[in-house]
Amino acid sequence: MRIRLGLVGAAILSLLASVLVAAQPAHAAVGLRVSGTNMTEANGNTFVMRGVSHPHAWYPTRTSSFAGIKSLRANTVRVVLSGGRWTPNNAADVANVVSLCKANKLICVLENHDTTGYGEQSGAVTLDAAVDYWISVKSALDGQEDYVVINIGNEPFGNNAVTPGWTQATSAAITRMRNAGFDHLLMVDAPNWGQDWQFTMRDNAQTVFNADPDRNTVFSVHMYGVFDTAAEITSYLDAFRTAGLPLVIGEFGFNHSDGNPDEDTIMAQAQARGLGYIGWSWSGNGGGVEYLDMTTDFDASRLTSWGERIFNGADGIASTSREATIYGGGGTDTTPPTTPGTPTASDITATGATLTWTASTDSGGSGLAGYNVYREQGANDTQLGQSTTNSITLTGLTPNTQYQVYVRARDGANNLSGNSPAVTFTTLQGTGTGNGCAATGTVQNQWNNGYVVQPVTVTNNGTSAINGWTVTFTLPSGHTISGSWNATLTTSGQTVTARSMGYNGNLGAGASTSFGFQVSRPNGNTATPSGYTCASP
DSSP states (O other), X not given: OOOOOOHHHHXXXXXXXXXXXXXXXXXXXXXXXXXXXXXXXXTSOBOOOEEEEEOTTTOTTOTTHHHHHHHTTOSXXXXXXXXXXXXXXXXXXXXXXXXXXXXXXXXXXXXEGGGTTTTTSTTOOOHHHHHHHHHHXXXXXXXXXTTEEEEOOSSOOOSSOOSSOHHHHHHHHHHHHHHTTOOSEEEEEOTTTTTOTTOHHHHHHHHHHHTOTTOOEEEEEEESTTOOSHHHHHHHHHHHHHXXXXXXXXXXXXXXXXXXXXXHHHHHHHHHHTOOEEESOSSOOOTTOGGGOSEETTEEEEEOHHHHHHHHSTTOHHHHOOOOGGGTOSSOOOOOOOOOOOOEEESOOSSOEEEEOOOOOOOSSSOEEEEEEEEOOGGGOXXXXXXXXXXXXXXXXXXXXXXXEEEEEEETXXXXXXXXXXXXXXXXXXXXXXXXXXXXXXXXXXXXXXXXXXXXXXXXOSSSOEEOOEEEEEOOTTOEEEEEESSEEEEETTEEEEEOOTTTOXXXXXXXXXXXXXXXXXXXOOOOOEEEEEEOO
């Protein structure tokens, strides 16, 4: 039987319906959020990721990397974690990682690497197992929604078909995370080792997004050899823009064993579209992809060519990154720091020098972030390095070359100070046989926990006299200098610098002198010093 309602009855039902809808609990904005195709902070400010991945699971003691990554202007770090495929990162360790991110004003993307290549790679686990891990460390993540993004599983499927497939498994993982009480922004990686060349994520992203009751999931594609042309890159990014779904480039490199990705287009398109990107990776790569290291030995002052490209190149991190507003960034500060003082140069060698200057101050509110160091070359000044303190040790300089160097301070909103006055210095003549001087060392005697190196012979191989010499060499790990003679020795880590004394620095053409030293070492470690080089003024 059908009942026809009059206008009054229809109006009453409409009012009741609106009251019932209004009575439904609204999900409050907690921390980082998805808003259309963008990511925003809880205050509504758009946040665009500019960062790199750091392999914490494999190098858990390299915690200074967080400060190094920040010093190069990143606003995000993607941290590799493991729940058991490698040494597990427990809740206490995860809590420490989060605190390091916050101390260095970085948004923390935490990813479980155990899922990498599931269905094709031996040892890989399911997304369901990854959720088990996140639940086990939940105590370290509760209340950190403003600072932490949870990347549920890295590259969670290889190229083989498995059941359940990516769409079902990813939807189920999101549902379990929400049911477990995670209110964080979630990130999900594509299948096909993250590269989605079969377009499974692209074509099913809406289904997965709808599986999240919070509608707070961002999609992550990894761009390597599959994305080696501008057309492939723009087509993929266009698909998500047309769908109105949030996307980040969660990994990419400048080269790879499966092809040569077009990193210039990746970075330019990300910048033009306001998309986040995270490069792989800070340091410590193996297995034939060592070229993807951005730094040498996790040292922010020793950038590789890839590191220079992603940090200091066109559309790179240094020029496009904006600190999260929760840390005081976001570009609201337009006041530059004060100009640094004139640098002084010391410990000059053939390939390096140490610079120190009077520190700057910042009154704009975003805080002093560090300093950029430049070589003065007219219209094409070259950046030689970055530092978070008012000193830096430059490396990789050219022997027997004059340098004019100045410093600029930068704050958390990427404002730069004026140029400091320049300092001028000339690197020493050089190293190696036939170019100034040469050095060789001989182990004279040794015992279980120590040895003596004598002589270290210093020879002037040039055609004219030299007035002073500097020898550098490397001690094996765990070895320490316990005594020396006929030279002044200083150490920095395992690098030792020996300088001539007043009585043995003058050497005529072809003349030689020597010095010696004693070393303590761990019992049974029979390694000896290496890499002797000599420089003369």
